[in-house]
Every structure is written in C-alpha cells, then in structure tokens.
C-alpha cells in the first residue's frame with residue numbers, strides 16, 4: 001500500500017502536482033468508545049500534524065498552489081485553517097497571510113500561526129467579515145492563492161476521512177460532523193459517494209451536522225425544513241472554531257445532509273462544554289469545544305431518537321483540546337495546595353473520601 005496518509009489515495013485526488021507538500025497528515029486513529037455506551041467510534045482528527053482535520057485539505061491545496069507557481073497564500077480563519085495554512089506554507093517555503101476575527105481565536109491556534117510565521121491580519125468583527133475580505137481580495141489580487149474551503153482542493157483532501165473510515169470500519173450508519181463554514185461535512189459525504197461510484201461500497205451513512213445554538217444558520221434551516229439558511233450577523237458560541245454566521249459552503253452541506261437522509265442538530269454551549277469534559281473523563285480523549293460538539297450532538301440525537309445506540313456511529317473529532325486551553329480550564333477540577341510533608345495524608349483522605 002502506498003503510504004498511509006492523505007496521498008495514499010492519490011488516484012482519487014484529481015489534479016497533477018509538480019510537488020507534494022506533506023507533513024504526513026491523515027491516517028488518524030478510529031477509536032472505539034469504551035465507557036460511553038453505544039456502537040460508537042471517534043475519528044480523532046486532533047492527531048493530525050497541526051492538530052485538526054484542516055491538514056488533510058491543506059496538503060492538497062498548498063501542493064496545488066506550489067504547482068501553479070504561487071508564492072503567496074491567504075486564508076480567513078477562526079483559527080485552525082490559519083494554523084494549518086501557516087504550517088503548510090512554511091513547509092512549502094512560501095509566504096502566508098491569515099485574516100482573523102480579533103480577540104475570537106483560541107490561544108493555541110493563534111500561537112501556532114505565530115510560530116509557523118504567518119503574517120497575521122486581525123479584523124474587528126466576526127469570521128464572516130474576514131472571509132468577505134479574503135473573497136474580495138481573491139477577485140482583485142490574483143497573485144495570492146486562497147486557501148479557504150471554497151477552494152475545491154481543500155475538500156479533495158478532507159474527503160479522505162471517508163476513505164479511512166471505510167477501510168477500517170466499513171460503512172457506518174451515521175457520521176456526525178460539527179459544522180462551521182460547512183466544507184467538511186460535504187467533503188466527507190463526497191468521499192463516501194465516490195466509493196459508491198467506483199463500487200467499493202453500496203450505501204453511504206447518514207450525514208448528521210451539528211451546530212452551536214448561537215451559530216446555527218444551516219441547522220436551523222434544516223430543522224425548519226427551509227431551503228436557505230437565515231445568515232447570522234453576530235454569531236456567538238464558546239466553540240469559537242464554528243462561530244460562523246454565513247457559511248460559504250452552506251449549499252454543499254445542505255445537499256450532503258439531505259441526499260444522505262441525514263439531519264442537523266443544534267446544541268447549547270453548556271452541552272458542548274459538558275461533552276468536552278465527558279469525552280476527556282470517560283474516554284481519555286481531549287478535543288476542543290467545536291470538536292466535542294459532535295458528541296453533544298450524538299447525545300441529543302440519542303435522546304431525541306434520531307439515532308439509536310446500536311447503530312454504528314462515527315463522530316468526527318475535528319480538533320485537539322490543546323487548541324483551546326481556556327476552554328479546558330472551565331472544567332471543574334480538584335486543586336489542593338499541600339504541604340509536601342502532608343501529601344500522604346491528603347491522598348489517603350481523598351481515596352477514603354475523608355478529607356474535609
């Protein structure tokens with residue numbers, strides 16, 4: 001077999017590339033749930049080189065940019081696209097600009113973008129303001145290659161998530177994906193569809209998109225049976241990665257959800273933070289809030305009888321917990337200032353529950 005990551009599927013990724021820019025992305029673990037009840041699997045995309053699924057799309061998009069002799073790339077981002085674009089541009093030896101919503105990017109992602117050497121442009125306003133600026137620039141300044149997920153090469157890389165799931169598990173009944181700019185749920189659906197077309201599988205899973213209630217334009221439309229979302233001027237959620245009010249790929253996501261017989265689910269910030277804690281404390285898996293949104297959606301889907309525990313369900317855990325340290329510190333924890341001479345007494349007290 002040719003390698004393990006995204007480019008293992010080179011024959012299913014269109015385009016010809018003078019050079020491939022890769023940091024061994026992909027080939028992420030598919031982890032069976034051990035304490036959370038259900039026929040449940042986690043596709044842990046937090047174990048990609050920069051800690052999110054974005055690396056799968058970036059390797060293809062930046063390889064495309066380099067093959068077309070671009071020397072500069074740009075991306076608007078809530079943080080993970082920025083981190084990934086910065087890393088792959090650095091590896092390619094080209095310049096990167098990222099446009100971020102000032103003050104709304106999780107610390108880990110901002111730190112990565114700084115470390116990888118991107119030029120960081122911050123705008124006052126939401127991600128959507130940054131996205132609009134990049135779309136305008138792309139039309140006016142053709143020497144800069146755009147890396148956002150309206151760039152089809154991003155989705156060609158991200159569809160390999162579906163390929164890996166099929167190779168390892170076969171066809172699940174449900175795949176649950178957190179949805180922001182809405183490229184990823186479409187990309188994964190596209191991957192399953194391509195495998196049907198080439199006869200590898202004969203059915204695809206239901207695609208279930210999950211959004212945070214303060215940023216749920218697509219989910220609200222799907223639930224209301226509307227064809228077009230009501231865009232949100234000022235989206236707001238603790239899951240800053242999916243704090244998006246005007247998703248560029250909304251038509252693609254609606255198509256993936258409808259054609260797969262799937263649905264959409266809306267969860268609250270508290271359900272997201274609870275799910276983040278449950279995932280860590282029941283499964284030992286650390287995911288950032290937008291990622292844990294998939295588990296919050298799963299719980300709600302079980303509760304609302306949209307999904308049954310016995311159905312084989314894969315949650316796409318899209319980003320690592322280290323991306324958003326502030327969110328982790330919101331979880332309760334016992335922190336005891338101790339005199340080192342008394343540490344044994346403290347521990348025995350904790351074990352016996354006899355500490356005051």
Ligand SMILES: Cc1ncc(COP(=O)(O)O)c(/C=C/C(=O)C(=O)O)c1O
Pocket residue numbers: 052076077078079080081082149178179180181182183184185241242288290291318319
């Ligand atoms: C952890 C995490 N989980 C889910 C999503 C939603 O994926 P899409 O629905 O394909 O947008 C994102 C998206 C992040 C950005 O859009 C960005 O980085 O600019 C993410 O970082």
